[in-house]
Amino acid sequence: MENSAIIQINQLIKRFPMGKGEFTALKGINLDFGTGEFAGLIGPSGSGKTTLLNIIGSLDMPTEGEAVVLGKPISKLSSKESAKLRKESLGFIFQSYNLLQVHTVFENVEFPLLLLDYTTAERKKMVMDALEWVGLTDKVKSKPPQLSGGECQRVAIARAMVKKPSLVLADEPTANLDAANSHNILQTMLNLNRELKTTFIFATHDEKVIGYLKRKIFLKDGLVDHEEWINQ
């Protein structure tokens, strides 16, 4: 199923300055991800899940080692280049949704497309398609404060998916959702993963999420402890 590697992580070390010294959050990670994976970084709080996800998402830089994402070495990207990588190929889903509160559902989903060269008509079609995937076509004109948490996260998924990115990074996407909504959202993402061949990487310690993963990467103290593959 997984063929060409879209992410190669090599001896990745991340240190944060702390007080006078430093804190090492990632202590030498080696991981590869192939196209179309539905994988998760699992581990207790403080194990470095978010830190790793942020580096893969080119929001942060490795201290040592390298993460090559879609052929781009993260540590060598200028801020312009990393912005280009994010706008063209990456989608983010956050625990707290991070929707733009004063914008409508439509505008929120349209947002990533504004940075790319699409016509108004193309954008409209793409946004409506994305809302269709998450089942929110009836809420186009609503604004986030009027939506439930589950609906907000579905908008966020539509926003991450609308440009059909190669890779979606989701940091604790279900942490603020109840069981029913969590399953609903995971099922949505799983469908998208199948239909669009989008690679999903989660950071989570939620059992519900873990149940859906095809590949479970257990992190402990900034290191990969072990992995599990689920064969279908």
Add this chain to the structure above:
Amino acid sequence: MKIAFKLAFRNLIGAGLRTWLNVIVLSFSFVVIIWMKGILVGWDHQAKNDMEQWEIGKGQFWHNQYDPYDGFTITDSHAPIPNEFKPEIEKGEMVPMLFAQGTIYPQGRMQPAMIKGIPANQTLLKIPTHKLDSVTDVIPAIIGEVMARSSHLEKGSRVVLRWRDSKGTFDAAEIEIVDIFSTTVPTIDVAQVWINLETMQEKLLLPEQATLFSFANAEENRPAVGDFRLKTKKELTAEIDAMIKTKSKGQSVFYFILLLLAMLAIFDTQILSIFRRQKEIGTYVALGYTRQQVVTLFTVEGAMHAVLAAALAAVYGIPFFIWQSKVGFTIPMDTSEFGMAIAPTMYPIYSVGLILSTTLIVLLTTSVVSYWPARRIAKMNPTEALRGKIQ
């Protein structure tokens, strides 16, 4: 950039009350600044107009010796009226005047005055000289209101006037104030006594002579004639420009304070929104904005206050300006400091240039004030912004 405008507009409108408070304050500065500047322009225009109508016409010819700031020159500043001027004088398009230093003695006090002879039949200038034709057994004279007040003279008052004739001999006569006129032009009012030109020429023993001429002909670059040289309206009204300039400097302080208040509000809003919207900033970056683009977005958003303010200012400002330019505005101040009998009513004049330059200045200032705090975004770490951890 286009996206930035679209987003900034949505964000700004979405921010609701706070935006509108800022916009209202800023639009108020807009309207007040344009209004006050308009009044100064109107005043300048008005003062020059009044001066033209009351004193100088379209220009004057001065005797070479004449210097209004040097009283000693007056004695020698006269020459026979050149023949070249006579046709114009006869047509009523030129008014000869003869000046002399004199003294009046109202209620026994001594008060210096400039005595000015002017033809009673002139109609070029608004000074009511026809009153000088009044039949009295003494010399009829007219004065302005400020002069009347300072010398305690009233219509019908008689007072002794003393002067020196051209031979240097002192002479005196009684005059009767036959009229008191009200003008906003101080130079024809303060310490001035107007009598008939012929009487003046007779008393000074200077028949057919004059110190200066005001004329109606607007033609430019008129050559000097004999002892008389041209003084253009522009030169003659330079003092008004100087006064307006002084006033406008005074006003600038006020504009500065007004703008400062509006800018403080916007600055504060920017700081606050950058602090409160860290997650949003982080999200923009995650979605593919460069931090520089986010800086632009916030700058445009701040600067957009000025655009909205201009729009709002237009809504209530334009009717206000139109109304003001119709009814005028009487400056609530003691105009006697300028030697004016009455507070002149200004009819503000708003030029396109005035409105555009004010708008541009406000827009630029707002942009700078918006950019200043937004620069911080460029240094933000996106992961920390996403966590909302930046202090």
